Amino acid sequence: MSVSLGALELPGPVLVAAGCGGTGRELEPYVDLATLGAFVTRSISLDPRSGAEAPRVVETPSGLLHAEPPSPGLEPFLASELPWLVRSGARVVVSITGRSLGEHTEIARRLGRAPGPVAVEVAVSGEPFHAASLVAAVVRDLPRGLPVLAKLRPDPLRVVETARGVLDAGAAAVVVGDAQAAALPDGRPAGLSGPAIRPVALRCVTEVCAALPDAAVIGGGGIATTADARSFLAAGARAIQVGTALLHDPTTAARIAAELDQETP
Template sequence: MSAWLPGPVLVAAGCGGTGRELEPYAGPAGLEGLDFVTRSITLDARQGGPGPRLVEVPGGVVNAVGLPNPGLEHFLATELPWLVRAGARVIVSIAGSTMGEYADLARRLSRAPGVAGLEVNVGAPDEVGLGLFEVREPYHSASVIAAVRREFPADRPVLAKLRPDVSRVVEGARSCHEAGATAIVIGNAVPAAFPDGRAGGLSGPAIAPIALRCVAAVHQALPDLPTIGCGGVRDLASARSYLTAGATAVQVGTALLHDPTTVARLRAELDPTRHPSTPTPSEEDA
């Protein structure tokens, strides 16, 4: 098994903002020691998609945010230094339109102080619409991971983020791991549509049963591969469902839109020794 293991709870890509928005709700220690996955960073700035970008639906949200971000140079100059000063363990999510762009991002981020690892977004629900490298087969995502791994230090983790496709997830996880991925994140948004028919991605509790099945399948087939579950994690019970299915850790995303304290609560409940000043439910009931 890889020597790298995350904390029990990570912030999912794009769901903690720049970090400044989440810090007041992150508990007594703030972002100190928190595995924080940034929004997906591209070489050039992106304004994001047209509004409305997010619509609440039964069991979750449909979004088409369009990966808005300031571009790599601005991120390195402003957002990354702030996160490092806040004490977060920064895992930079990256997205590109070509394998060359992914490799360039990895190379330049490898030299940036404070980058603890990379999360490679190879499971976007609509990569063609977003102008990203199209991942139709597991070998496509593996090729991206290999390109990133060649440019990023071997002693730092590279996470491959895959969509929860039950029929292909084991093959995709195996291919990415063989290409150099340290761990697999299962639970990107699944392809969906807005009420007006526009393409988007569904996330939240509605996709949890699918993501759980994918986590269990990957763990059964590749038990030594660290797997991070994402999709509908909102409380202790939902987090433990992923851990019971074989996940090493969970990511919290959509729940932060409703309750930005979710990460702080789960960190305390899953590992109270790290946050003794935050009471667990059992302590509150005593």
């Protein structure tokens, strides 16, 4: 059940979402990473980050609240995490994050010289033209021309406009289903993921696919069962990402991939 995401060809439609598979080693006992469509890394910053103060992950009804996670920094990632993932047979999509356009482009320049990644994922937010500018800069500074996946929050009011902008800026595909803006119980900024956002994410995927029928769309947001995955694929997504469900059952991605593969004629 291979899928085409612009220039990126993957053997299957099930990807691990950024941050939810850790370094990959945490999932290895439960799934052969080589059997999945791709593994999206935790978000890698230019310099090491300690992340938000604990507690930074809190369960909430039908979802998970999470503040800024730690990052090892780009150089330690390139030295240890990326080589291990490549040796495991995973198709590695590197999620990158930065506090400025300059940080994003510096990561892109260095990452483009590293062997192994098949694509780069960058989360975008704010005004659609800001999102497009960020994607254009990352695309420009990737020396090897790695495909860029632009990850969008499921905002029904602006998701189509933002998707159109980042695709015009050079993104190979859009990932619709990033965390919703929320707050931890103590009021600190956080993201909300999991089944709580699934209906909104599904609506956004449906609208993007209807408005941009030629776009390569990856759907995500609370996918926990094969039925959930089918809903996103039926809406027009070419692939899906499994994230928060892995923290409850680390076999989820492997199970969904196997069941979808059995359904393929």
